[in-house]
Amino acid sequence: MGYLISIATFACIWAVLALSLNILTGYAGQVSLGHAAFFGIGAYASAMLTVKAGWSFWPAFVAAILITGVVGGFLGLPSLRVRHDFLVLATMGINFVVIAIFKYVSFFGGALGIIGIKKPALFGWTLRGPWFLALAALYLVLTLWISAYLSRTWAGLALTALREDEDAAEAVGVSVPRFKIYAFAISAALAGGAGSLYAHFLGSVFPDHFAFVESIGIMSMVVFGGIGTLRGPVVGAFILKALPEYLRFVGDYRYAIYGGVLVLMMLFQPQGILGDNSWLWNKIRRRIND
């Protein structure tokens, strides 16, 4: 039971990561392979604020979201200068640099990471097991709501416009640089919150938890489920995160799965298993309509 709850908690956290990357890549078209960096920044911010500065979880959680959002906005600056394919490389680079900073700057605990991170408490009660899962699920629902609402706002329309054609977006009054930075900041902020939850759930953070392969993993969840949709990234995260954790023996091949999924989806179903007009989604819709 406890094992399942912990898998479900991970799945919720990764669903948030996938949804947040979806805002950046699915909505705004900015392909990032460094998303785990934002995850890590949120985790480290929350860990440092609670363990080293003695804050309690809740303000640290909010601060982690804000800090990661601001840092994410700055780390989005390369997107203003480089073309799409180079942005992929630049974001990969950012991921490596962020990990190196965690690893080699002793202020951040070095390779030993940060340990002794406490679970959140509410009115004197420590949130653990199902209660922590409830917190993670609540944050997932919040992220879903933000994603859904954003896509219906003028800002969401501006992001879609710049994804489709940057010149045409400028020609209708969208400041492309500004909205790219917004996309990075929002995406990073949400991932930062996921990082905070992760740190407090696990009780410790190490640089390698946020390595480049994790970025690949998050991207493969988004692509597997269906980029640009809400259902896709969530389902992708639950399948590709929870299943390997559950089937322990598969867990060892996790990275091979992430890589394989990316290659296969790109080849055969680039819109994802649940993307609009995908084979499975069309089938499901026909079932529902009958």
Add this chain to the structure above:
Amino acid sequence: MPEKTNRNTPLLDIRNLSRHFGGLKAVDGVSFQVNEGEIVGLIGPNGAGKTTLFNLISGFLKPTAGEIYFRGLPIHGKRPNAIARLGVGRTFQIVKPFGELSVRDNVLAGMGHNIYPSLQAFLHVYHTPTAIARANDILENVGLAAYADARADTLPIGLQRRLEIARALALSPILLLLDESAAGLTHQEAEDLAALIRDLRDRGITILLVEHNMRFAMNLCERIVVLNQGRILAEGTPEEIQTNPAVIEAYLGHSGVVRREA
């Protein structure tokens, strides 16, 4: 509604404008003006610098030298989105639809120009009844109402050109820059487009258009500016241009368009 331009200042004032690409002088010391309420044609052979001039006016290119004033305000050096929000709408010669969006949403995207700069853009939903009604009006106006729900990239190229106009109209522009909107149209379609452009002018929109179809330009425009190799070759009424020896020479030298189509 923006305040009226001073009667004596031209709506668009281009002074000594140049844009060089390495050694190529795509636009080279061009000066001319467009007054409020005019339909002005910009013609010239392929590679004359017409699109480059549009890109300079709308901010997609920075001038190598020279100045551009819109309603007396210097706009050279401003970003395209800022110029768009001042009331300069444009179409692209090579169409750039928001392909995955519906035709209506393409127009709605143009209607957000006032809200994009503010954080309010994150609060307000764009599919409101009033916004949709206005988008439908614009689509009706350019004859795209039947395609409102189609994905923009499924339209044939002629209709995508019209969508370019619809999207620019969504800005409520004061000045509209049309880059070869009549390209590839049948005679009847071109007539319809001319009627639409006159109608827009009658509703107070000033129009500067690039055109290869001579008959179309001569019939529609009150004034014509001829560009050749980045420089102004002639400027005047369609009659003056048609009989201008330098223009005839330049065109015959290239393709003989004047003789064939005028």
